Amino acid sequence: MPRFFNALLLFFACVATRQLPTSFVLVGDSTTANGTTPNSGGWGNGFCGSTITGNIASLAAGTPCINTAHNGATTGTFVANGFWDISLAAIRGEVAKARRTLVTIQFGHNDQKVAPPESMAVNLTSMVQQIRSIGGEPVLVTSLARRTFNANGAVTDTLGPWAAATILVAQQERTHVLDLHKSSIAYVEAIGPDSAHILNRLPDDNTHLNVNGTTVFGRMVADLMSASFFGQLPIIPNPGLTFNITHGIPSF
Numbered sequence: 001m002p003r004f005f006n007a008l009l010l011f012f013a014c015v016a017t018r019q020l021p022t023s024f025v026l027v028g029d030s031t032t033a034n035g036t037t038p039n040s041g042g043w044g045n046g047f048c049g050s051t052i053t054g055n056i057a058s059l060a061a062g063t064p065c066i067n068t069a070h071n072g073a074t075t076g077t078f079v080a081n082g083f084w085d086i087s088l089a090a091i092r093g094e095v096a097k098a099r100r101t102l103v104t105i106q107f108g109h110n111d112q113k114v115a116p117p118e119s120m121a122v123n124l125t126s127m128v129q130q131i132r133s134i135g136g137e138p139v140l141v142t143s144l145a146r147r148t149f150n151a152n153g154a155v156t157d158t159l160g161p162w163a164a165a166t167i168l169v170a171q172q173e174r175t176h177v178l179d180l181h182k183s184s185i186a187y188v189e190a191i192g193p194d195s196a197h198i199l200n201r202l203p204d205d206n207t208h209l210n211v212n213g214t215t216v217f218g219r220m221v222a223d224l225m226s227a228s229f230f231g232q233l234p235i236i237p238n239p240g241l242t243f244n245i246t247h248g249i250p251s252f
C-alpha cells in the first residue's frame with residue numbers, strides 16, 4: 001500500500017512539473033519589438049534569444065518565440081493597423097500544432113500619449129478574451145520603465161498609472177501578470193543613471209534598448225515568467241545575469 005501511495009505521489013509530481021511543448025507570441029510596442037536596425041528595439045530579442053544578442057538564450061532550443069510587437073503601437077492602432085491580426089494568426093498557428101501558447105501583452109508607452117489608462121484597460125481586456133477564445137494563454141506585462149532620473153537618482157518614469165491599469169485587468173481577467181515596470185525601476189535605480197544609460201539604443205534614448213539592454217531586460221522578463229509559471233516553462237537559467245539583476249549589479 002505505501003508503495004502504491006508513493007507511486008501515486010510520484011505520478012502527481014510528474015504531472016505537476018511536466019513541461020508541455022510550449023510556444024511564445026509577443027504582442028506590444030517598440031519596447032518589446034525586434035527593432036528596425038541591428039542595435040535597437042525592446043526586450044523581445046533578449047527573451048526569445050536571437051543572433052542579435054549573440055544567441056544568449058532565454059528559452060530552450062527549438063522553442064518558437066514569435067515577436068509580433070510593433071514600433072509606435074497603442075492598443076488601438078495595433079488593432080486598427082492590422083498587427084493584431086498577425087498576432088492572432090501566429091497564435092492560431094502554434095495552437096494548431098498542439099503547443100501551449102503563451103502570449104505576452106505589453107503596452108503603455110504610446111497609449112499614454114493618446115488616452116487615459118482606462119481606455120487601454122478596455123482594449124487589453126478585449127485582447128485577453130480574444131487570445132483565450134482561440135486557445136492561447138494571455139500573460140499581461142507592465143511597461144518597461146523609461147530610464148529617466150531626477151537629481152536624487154530616482155526614476156521619473158510616468159507609466160505608473162498604465163502599469164496599474166494592466167495589473168487591474170490581470171486581476172479582473174485572472175491572468176498571469178509580470179510586473180516589468182516595477183522590476184525595471186528597481187534595477188535601474190540600483191545600478192544608477194550611468195549604468196542604466198549604457199543600455200540605451202542611443203545615449204539619450206531612454207526608451208529603446210541596445211543589444212546589451214535587450215539581453216538584460218529579456219532576461220528580466222524570462223525570470224519573471226519563470227517565477228510566475230514555476231517549473232512549467234522551457235526557460236533556461238542564466239545564473240550570472242540573474243544574480244546581477246537581482247543584486248543591482250551592472251552587467252555591461
Ligand SMILES: *[C@@H]1O[C@H](CO)[C@@H](O)[C@H](O)[C@H]1NC(C)=O
Pocket residue numbers: 034050066067068069070
Ligand atoms: C521578429 O523577428 C523574428 C525572428 O527573430 C521574426 O520571426 C518576426 O517575424 C519578427 N517580427 C517582426 C514584427 O518583424
Ligand SMILES: *[C@@H]1O[C@H](CO)[C@@H](O)[C@H](O)[C@H]1NC(C)=O
Pocket residue numbers: 074075076077111112114115116119120123
Ligand atoms: C482602444 O481602442 C479603441 C478602438 O477600439 C481606440 O479608439 C482607443 O484609442 C484605444 N485606446 C488606446 C489607449 O489606444
Ligand SMILES: *[C@@H]1O[C@H](CO)[C@@H](O)[C@H](O)[C@H]1NC(C)=O
Pocket residue numbers: 239240241242244249250251252
Ligand atoms: C555580472 O556582472 C559582472 C560585473 O559587472 C560582469 O563581469 C559579468 O559579466 C556579469 N555577468 C553576466 C552573466 O552578465
Ligand SMILES: *[C@@H]1O[C@H](CO)[C@@H](O)[C@H](O)[C@H]1NC(C)=O
Pocket residue numbers: 039198210211212252
Ligand atoms: C555591450 O557590452 C559589451 C561588453 O561590455 C561592449 O563591448 C559593447 O560595446 C556593448 N554594446 C553596446 C552597443 O553598447
